[in-house]
Every structure is written in structure tokens, then in C-alpha cells.
Amino acid sequence: MTSRRDALKSALLIPSLATLPLDARAAPTPTVAVAGHFTQDAVRLWVQANGPGVAALKYWPVDGTEADARTVAVALGREDCGIARIAGLRADTRYRYRATLEGGGEGIAGTFRTAPAPGASPRDFRVYMGSCAYTEVMTRGGNVYGANHQIFDTMAAGMAADALPHFMLWMGDNLYLRGSGKDGNPDDFATAEAMARRYREVRAKPILGKLFAATHHYAIWDDHDFGNNNSDRTFPLRDESLRLFQGYWPNPDMGSQALPGTWTKFTHQDAEFFLLDNRWYRDAETAPADPAKVMFGREQMAWLKRSLTESRATFKVVAAGTQFLSEAPNGVESGWHSYAGERDDFFAWLDRSDVKGLVLLSGDRHNTQLFRRETKGRPPVHEFSCSPMTSKIVKLNKHDLANPRLDKDCAVETQNFGTLEFSGAGAGRTLVARCFDADGKLQWTRTLASA
Ligand SMILES: [Fe+2]
Known part of the structure; x- marks a missing residue:
């Protein structure tokens, strides 16, 4: 249990971000992502970072390689989050993605998929x-x-x-x-x-x-x-x-x-x-x-x-x-x-x-x-x-x-x-x-x- 006074005391011991030398500050990086609405050729992907910036979202089919990836920029807004609208995708395909911020390291990775193209009969x-x-x-x-x-x-x-x-x-x-x-x-x-x-x-x-x-x-x-x-x-x-x-x-x-x-x-x-x-x-x-x-x-x-x-x-x-x-x-x-x-x-x-x-x-x-x-x-x-x-x-x-x-x-x-x-x-x-x-x-x- 930390009392409010203890918390205040320890807070005073930590230098504020503004007083740190520039190279000691970690660049913001994406920390959470959620795949949302998806169709046969488009997906929405929500990304949040631990600081402001513009995230680069790379995506590629799981049967391809990161070297062939396409990239969209996601401008992060008020809560350092934004929604990428990815279009022009292949139907019925699983993709890998990686979201990064410049200088922010590996970022966050995951997968999303597209819906099948409408066929003669609906899928299960x-x-x-x-x-x-x-x-x-x-x-x-x-x-x-x-x-x-x-x-x-x-x-x-x-x-x-x-x-x-x-x-x-x-x-x-x-x-x-x-x-x-x-x-x-x-x-x-x-x-x-x-x-x-x-x-x-x-x-x-x-x-x-x-x-x-x-x-x-x-x-x-x-x-x-x-x-x-x-x-x-x-x-x-x-x-x-x-x-x-x-x-x-x-x-x-x-x-x-x-x-x-x-x-x-x-x-x-x-x-x-x-x-x-x-x-x-x-x-x-x-x-x-x-x-x-x-x-x-x-x-x-x-x-x-x-x-x-x-x-x-x-x-x-x-x-x-x-x-x-x-x-x-x-x-x-x-x-x-x-x-x-x-x-x-x-x-x-x-x-x-x-x-x-x-x-x-x-x-x-x-x-x-x-x-x-x-x-x-x-x-x-x-x-x-x-x-x-x-x-x-x-x-x-x-x-x-x-x-x-x-x-x-x-x-x-x-x-x-x-x-x-x-x-x-x-x-x-x-x-x-x-x-x-x-x-x-x-x-x-x-x-x-x-x-
Ligand atoms: Fe309720």
C-alpha cells in the first residue's frame, strides 16, 4: 500500500520527461491494435501508441513476405490512436501487419483477414x-x-x-x-x-x-x-x-x-x-x-x-x-x-x-x-x-x-x-x-x- 504522501515523494524523485536528455527519451511506439470492420477487399484497423505521431502500417498476405508489404500511414489523434482504412485487399485472405512509429522500434504485429467474395451460396x-x-x-x-x-x-x-x-x-x-x-x-x-x-x-x-x-x-x-x-x-x-x-x-x-x-x-x-x-x-x-x-x-x-x-x-x-x-x-x-x-x-x-x-x-x-x-x-x-x-x-x-x-x-x-x-x-x-x-x-x- 503506498500512501499519497509516499507517492508524491517518489514522484518528486523522478525527473520529468522534459528534463531528460533527448537520447534517454524512448520514442513512442504502437502498443495496442484491434481489427474491425472487414469486407472482401477492405479492413479497418485501430492502432494506439504510447505517444503522438503518425504510425506506418505495413501489411502483406500471410503467404508473402514483409519485403513485399504495402504501407498506409495512420495519423494518431487525441488519444494517440487512429483507424487505418486499408483498401484494395485480396478476398478471403489472411494478412499479417506491423504498425510502427519512426524510431519506436519493432512496434506491434498481428493478423487480419478479408471476407470471401460473394459466391453462389453463402459460407458458414x-x-x-x-x-x-x-x-x-x-x-x-x-x-x-x-x-x-x-x-x-x-x-x-x-x-x-x-x-x-x-x-x-x-x-x-x-x-x-x-x-x-x-x-x-x-x-x-x-x-x-x-x-x-x-x-x-x-x-x-x-x-x-x-x-x-x-x-x-x-x-x-x-x-x-x-x-x-x-x-x-x-x-x-x-x-x-x-x-x-x-x-x-x-x-x-x-x-x-x-x-x-x-x-x-x-x-x-x-x-x-x-x-x-x-x-x-x-x-x-x-x-x-x-x-x-x-x-x-x-x-x-x-x-x-x-x-x-x-x-x-x-x-x-x-x-x-x-x-x-x-x-x-x-x-x-x-x-x-x-x-x-x-x-x-x-x-x-x-x-x-x-x-x-x-x-x-x-x-x-x-x-x-x-x-x-x-x-x-x-x-x-x-x-x-x-x-x-x-x-x-x-x-x-x-x-x-x-x-x-x-x-x-x-x-x-x-x-x-x-x-x-x-x-x-x-x-x-x-x-x-x-x-x-x-x-x-x-x-x-x-x-x-x-x-
Ligand atoms: Fe447497461
Whole structure:
């Protein structure tokens, strides 16, 4: 235990960077990288260094040599990080990369891959998913809040051994902006500097290293990546959280000039993924029931409906940090049930539409639930609400258990992650969901949709 006075004393003994002779200063070097959105000929790769600069990103097919590499420059921004947009790649190919900063030594190396070119029939693939990643055991206030942190390595090992190509979907609360503790430091969500510090700190956590290296990553956000617990559009630093989220996750372009946010979509094989923003436009959850009360907002819902209608994909996967098919009295527990006007409108529209193959994904609730919505004459709609990877468990409450849409056999009350397997051919093509505990033990398997 170091007292504040000791820490201050030892800090005074270390000369500041500015007083060191020039040759004693280590040049900044890239320290973390995350592969993100990928298509048949392009990949986004996020890179962060331990200082400012412009990173040189070299990449070459694994069957070639570094001598034949091509290079792109990545300008590192405010948090010494940036996203390289690499284009002109070969389809269905694994590449090696190395990111360096001038004078910064070996830098950081890894691999990424491109998607297969569209063929006559879609290939099989898998999506890994999880939410609520508390990266410490204790809160700053001294309460136990995180457990089973081996889950990240379990997932990475599963990916390494997987016969299918894959990517990961981070389902919100991917990090926690924490409340203050007894150390006198402010809440992580109290200032722009504290938020940026927390984003940087979590991304560099060694416990996440293998998982980040193991596959490509996409993300949505929830309250804890956005602001304080249950935060909504009134969160005063939401511009800063949007800047950080967009700066740290190499998703497809998110939001638009006219409609800011983290919402985006992308297609992989015969599945289209719609990633929603459930925080930027959110009215307070505890506000009185009102038909005009929204979680996603009118424009985002219009975009979703339009996108679902236009989608040619067999499977249409809609993801948000908050549960869609939850049921509870207004204001009790978080869910789209607290925004009944918006939810009713969407499902009434869905029931009138031709949209098929819809699957919903969510997280947030510190337990896993599977829902099934039945409508006469239409295929059922499932929601896989997968939580938590490492945060504290909250058992299903009486409102959760009374939800007629809940599949009680699929409730999981331990740290867990999910997978979605898209496989088969023609009419036999299915989307099969599985849930695993932190050690990789299978909890359940369910078919969520078929062609
Ligand atoms: Fe949450």
C-alpha cells in the first residue's frame, strides 16, 4: 500500500520527461491494435501508441513476405490512436501487419483477414457476442463487482480452435465509466479527461489482449460506455463519449451529420447486422409513460424500418444495448417496455411488413435471457439477451420470470458469452445460438431463425 504522501515523494524523485536528455527519451511506439470492420477487399484497423505521431502500417498476405508489404500511414489523434482504412485487399485472405512509429522500434504485429467474395451460396461463419465487461474485481468504492475474467481467454481460445471464420460483437457496457472511490479522484464520467483516461486504460488491459488479437471486432454501446448508470440523452458529456466510442471502435462509419450517434449497419455473407444507438436519443427511462417517449428516436426508427425493408439478407440481426422484448412495470428495470409507444409502433409495423429472418440481440441485464415473440401467421422473432461477460450477476427477478416471452430453460445466471452460427445451404440454412459459461461449458443451444 503506498500512501499519497509516499507517492508524491517518489514522484518528486523522478525527473520529468522534459528534463531528460533527448537520447534517454524512448520514442513512442504502437502498443495496442484491434481489427474491425472487414469486407472482401477492405479492413479497418485501430492502432494506439504510447505517444503522438503518425504510425506506418505495413501489411502483406500471410503467404508473402514483409519485403513485399504495402504501407498506409495512420495519423494518431487525441488519444494517440487512429483507424487505418486499408483498401484494395485480396478476398478471403489472411494478412499479417506491423504498425510502427519512426524510431519506436519493432512496434506491434498481428493478423487480419478479408471476407470471401460473394459466391453462389453463402459460407458458414460464426459471431461471438458478449456484454458487460467489468475489467476489475472491485469497484473504486471497494465492492466486489467483477468475476470470471478468464472468460476473455476462453473466448480467444475458442476462436483460435474454431473451424469456422468468425468475428465478435461487443454488446454494450464494453467498459465501465466508474463512479468515484475513496482515492479522491472524480467519477470516470465526471470529466472529459477522466472518460478518455478510462477508455485508454481499459483498451490496454492485458486480460483483453488475446481476445482483441483473436478476431475482428464490432461494437455497440450502452450506458456504461456512454456515461453514468442508466444515462440518457441528457448526459452532459455525450459529445465526448461519442467521440471516444467512434475513436476506439473500428466499426463501419457510425451515425451521420444530420443524425449523430453510433448507429450503423454492415453485411456479412447472407446476414445483415443493424447496430442501434440506444443512448444518444434516449428519454429518461423513469419519465412518466407517454406515447412520445423514445429510446431510439423517430429518425433512427425510420432508418431501421427502411433498412430492414431494403435488406436482401436472409438473416437480419438487430442489436442494441437494451432489451427489446422485456416486460416489467414502467420504470422497473431497463428495457424497451419503458418506451411502449415506440416499441408498439415498431412491432405493429413489423407484423404488417414482409421482413423475414429478424433476430434481436441485446445485453445489459447481468443475466442471460432468451425471448420468443409469436405472431399468428408469421415466423417467431427471437431475442438473445446475453450478459454479463464479467460483471456482477443479477438473478432474474419476478417481472423477468413472468414475461410470457421468456424461454426459462435458457436463463443463465453466471458470467457467460454467446455465439451465433450461420450455417447450412439453401432452405436448410439456419442461425443457431449457443451460450457458454466463462470456462467454455455449453449452457444451451437454440435455432433462432432459418432461411
Ligand atoms: Fe447497461
